[in-house]
Amino acid sequence: MKEFAYGDIEKPARYMGGELNRAHKKNAPVHFALCFPDIYEVGMSHMGSAILYEILNAREDTFAQRVYAPWKDMGERLREKGAPLCSLEEDMPLFKFDIVGFNLSYEMSYTNVLYMLDLGRIPLLASEREGRCPVVIGGGSCVVNPEPVADFFDLFVIGDGEEAAGELCGLFAKHKAKGFDRKAFLLDAAKMEGVYVPSLYRPSYKADGTIEKIEALSGASEKIKKRIVSDLDAAPAVMRPVLPYIATVHDRCVLEIMRGCTRGCRFCQAGYIYRPVRERSVDTLLTQAREVIGATGYDEISLASLSSGDYSMIGELAGALLDTYEEKKVSVSLPSLRVDSFPPAVAAKLQHVRQTGLTFAPEAGTQRLRDVINKNVTEDDIFDAVRNAAASGTKTIKLYFMIGLPTEREEDLIGIADLTRAIKDTAERSAGNGRRVRIAITVSVACFVPKPQTPFMWEAQDTLEQFGEKTGFLREHLRIRGVKFDYHDPRLSFLEAVLARGDRRLSTVLIEVYRKGSIFDSWQECFDPKRYENVFAQAGIDPTWYANRKRTEEEEFPFSHIDYGIDINYLKREWESAYAGVPTPDCRSGCRACGLQKDGCVIQRAGQ
Amino acid sequence: MRMIIRYAREGAARFVSHLDMQRAFGRALRRAGLPVKFSEGFNPHIVMSFASPLSVGIGTKGDYLEIRLEKECAGHEIKDRLNAVLPEEIRIISAGNLAEDTPKLMSMNHSAEYRLEFERDMETAAKEFMAMDSCITRDRKGREVDIRPLVLLMKVDGKNLTVCLENSSRAALNPATLAGALGGGAVMTRLECFCLFRSKVIPMDALIQE
Numbered sequence: 069m070k071e072f073a074y075g076d077i078e079k080p081a082r083y084m085g086g087e088l089n090r091a092h093k094k095n096a097p098v099h100f101a102l103c104f105p106d107i108y109e110v111g112m113s114h115m116g117s118a119i120l121y122e123i124l125n126a127r128e129d130t131f132a133q134r135v136y137a138p139w140k141d142m143g144e145r146l147r148e149k150g151a152p153l154c155s156l157e158e159d160m161p162l163f164k165f166d167i168v169g170f171n172l173s174y175e176m177s178y179t180n181v182l183y184m185l186d187l188g189r190i191p192l193l194a195s196e197r198e199g200r201c202p203v204v205i206g207g208g209s210c211v212v213n214p215e216p217v218a219d220f221f222d223l224f225v226i227g228d229g230e231e232a233a234g235e236l237c238g239l240f241a242k243h244k245a246k247g248f249d250r251k252a253f254l255l256d257a258a259k260m261e262g263v264y265v266p267s268l269y270r271p272s273y274k275a276d277g278t279i280e281k282i283e284a285l286s287g288a289s290e291k292i293k294k295r296i297v298s299d300l301d302a303a304p305a306v307m308r309p310v311l312p313y314i315a316t317v318h319d320r321c322v323l324e325i326m327r328g329c330t331r332g333c334r335f336c337q338a339g340y341i342y343r344p345v346r347e348r349s350v351d352t353l354l355t356q357a358r359e360v361i362g363a364t365g366y367d368e369i370s371l372a373s374l375s376s377g378d379y380s381m382i383g384e385l386a387g388a389l390l391d392t393y394e395e396k397k398v399s400v401s402l403p404s405l406r407v408d409s410f411p412p413a414v415a416a417k418l419q420h421v422r423q424t425g426l427t428f429a430p431e432a433g434t435q436r437l438r439d440v441i442n443k444n445v446t447e448d449d450i451f452d453a454v455r456n457a458a459a460s461g462t463k464t465i466k467l468y469f470m471i472g473l474p475t476e477r478e479e480d481l482i483g484i485a486d487l488t489r490a491i492k493d494t495a496e497r498s499a500g501n502g503r504r505v506r507i508a509i510t511v512s513v514a515c516f517v518p519k520p521q522t523p524f525m526w527e528a529q530d531t532l533e534q535f536g537e538k539t540g541f542l543r544e545h546l547r548i549r550g551v552k553f554d555y556h557d558p559r560l561s562f563l564e565a566v567l568a569r570g571d572r573r574l575s576t577v578l579i580e581v582y583r584k585g586s587i588f589d590s591w592q593e594c595f596d597p598k599r600y601e602n603v604f605a606q607a608g609i610d611p612t613w614y615a616n617r618k619r620t621e622e623e624e625f626p627f628s629h630i631d632y633g634i635d636i637n638y639l640k641r642e643w644e645s646a647y648a649g650v651p652t653p654d655c656r657s658g659c660r661a662c663g664l665q666k667d668g669c670v671i672q673r674a675g676q
Numbered sequence: 677m678r679m680i681i682r683y684a685r686e687g688a689a690r691f692v693s694h695l696d697m698q699r700a701f702g703r704a705l706r707r708a709g710l711p712v713k714f715s716e717g718f719n720p721h722i723v724m725s726f727a728s729p730l731s732v733g734i735g736t737k738g739d740y741l742e743i744r745l746e747k748e749c750a751g752h753e754i755k756d757r758l759n760a761v762l763p764e765e766i767r768i769i770s771a772g773n774l775a776e777d778t779p780k781l782m783s784m785n786h787s788a789e790y791r792l793e794f795e796r797d798m799e800t801a802a803k804e805f806m807a808m809d810s811c812i813t814r815d816r817k818g819r820e821v822d823i824r825p826l827v828l829l830m831k832v833d834g835k836n837l838t839v840c841l842e843n844s845s846r847a848a849l850n851p852a853t854l855a856g857a858l859g860g861g862a863v864m865t866r867l868e869c870f871c872l873f874r875s876k877v878i879p880m881d882a883l884i885q886e
Contacts, residue, residue: 073691074733080691080732080733081688081691081692081693081696081732084687084688084691085688086687086688086689086763086765087688087763088761088762088763311703313688313689313691313692313696313700314692314693314696315695315696315699361706362707363707364703364707365702365703365704365705365706365707365761366703366706367702367703367706396706397714397720
């Protein structure tokens, strides 16, 4: 493949490999293609893939190689030349691998999975793969409901992949040694915790189109329970990441300080599916930082988690990192702080090394709606944080909100503008010792997408018309000097909503829309909503039935056989509490019995 | 203390842009733990400058950068420590002191020597080209330029050309433009950078003091 990336191909380094810290291996029996369905710069920034790369390559029986989606120019070139999509490490065609694993983090990358399979000469449908054709597996946050892509995959790993990925390779090696039989391998794999083999489940539908039942075949278990790495501190972390030559999206040392979140925001799928909360110890993280900085020469460290401010030793960690790396001219930044968990001492320390903007996510414009969604942040918390940040030199603030949340009213939208104005005012008064300093604010608005395993999974999404009216309304109200307003394309959010709670009948739509040319749907310049619309119409499938229909409490979901440990009755209670405007406190202050306690949920704290 | 480093690149590293190459060297210097000097200010960065940017797709056996060190470090030690941490496709060929009174490397560029490897015999094409008085062609930005006077020397050996191209602040010819004018499809490698030093044209290599 490399020999075609010359000449007029944009950024040939995307296809060349050769980076520092990449794996070389000889004679490993299992060849694993670690695929990410987006371009190199995006895929190389994905932490989960980097972890798996190290875990798999640490195994004697496995050689994992990276494969990314070629940008359109390179994809066309490969087609012209009749050349298959290959790995970066050994230029090995995708169809020659034993296992082809995709990360599924975003619904809009599904057509890119088809694009990569197709370019890699692997049949798109699992049912058409035979013999030594690669076993195509998927994992990542989208497998909460993998049904729209179930027909494309031989199996999925549900939950944390660190242990399961290696176990699958071990199992594959065993099967390969005795003469590989696809069916036997899949039946064996299905016995592993967290492994979902979609061909062993058969959904049937009622006359009204809803799910009748999901039948488990060949003795497969009724429910597929997610995998949990219970001791995150002992779990392998990225130590020697592949160092890209070209700038990638997150081109720095990233420390995963914690997995999961105890807040219980009702719109947030990650907050439910990554339970329980597990923190890494400060010592482990300092060791990791030393290894990564030594292996890469990165000059920036960032902390990754769903809510870094909630990490119980955040002050100690930030302090220790700053003490160690200040003289080495390595900066430390905290990307996803929650408004109410921003200790001023940490903020002041962080300002020492590099000035960065502040990012807050109030999510809703009024306290009433924040109570509905359980975003337990008050305006006092917000203003305190803004004052602290502005006083320590922050000049830019980014605010994230959502529209289309359940129970939303006009006053909630006006609240977004009011809150923005008040934040700007507070920040400008607090900055620069009495002199008013101009603070630039970006207001970023996302369209709410109801997601599986959340208390809002029964909700109807706003229609495109409603989203259009609301963004227009907001645009008028956010005409404020120094405030930039941008919003996520509602047509993308609509498709996300269709796919997030979709079923297997959508796979034909995905194939068709891909055949007609849709790839890189998450890229604004590539996304063609009209094409989707046409394909839905031809297929006789009404996408609004998936996105804009409120489900009854009795309705069976297409993903009801996939068990994230969250009790559906808990989610229903949370749904009721939302409408009652009653917040649910953080589960660090006491167990709320979400369902995980049945398996002995333990919150792993860094200080213990 | 001022140091000059000569390096080579091949394989995947040929496709790294100038900006990315700068970053790659910055990171390698950090990995090697060399006592490099940083700039002052809020956003300190390594004081480092390359003699002549190398375009995407071109390999090299003779490119140069200069750095400053806080503490003394022998040229061979810089070479060994960097080679231990660089990807195998970027190699340090030599390193040494650069006299303090030497102007900045990038201000002294005069010309650069390249090898162009074609897939066909170039004897006739080369002779014809050198016999011309002018050769108007489009450069990579689409502008019309006469490239003939910018080709200072051309030697041909079957499919391979060795050329010396103007590479000064006044005018510089990208070898890809020349290769394009000759029909395209060459693998290009820079062999040496020449500089104008005390009114003499010398290879930059001569500036390295062991």
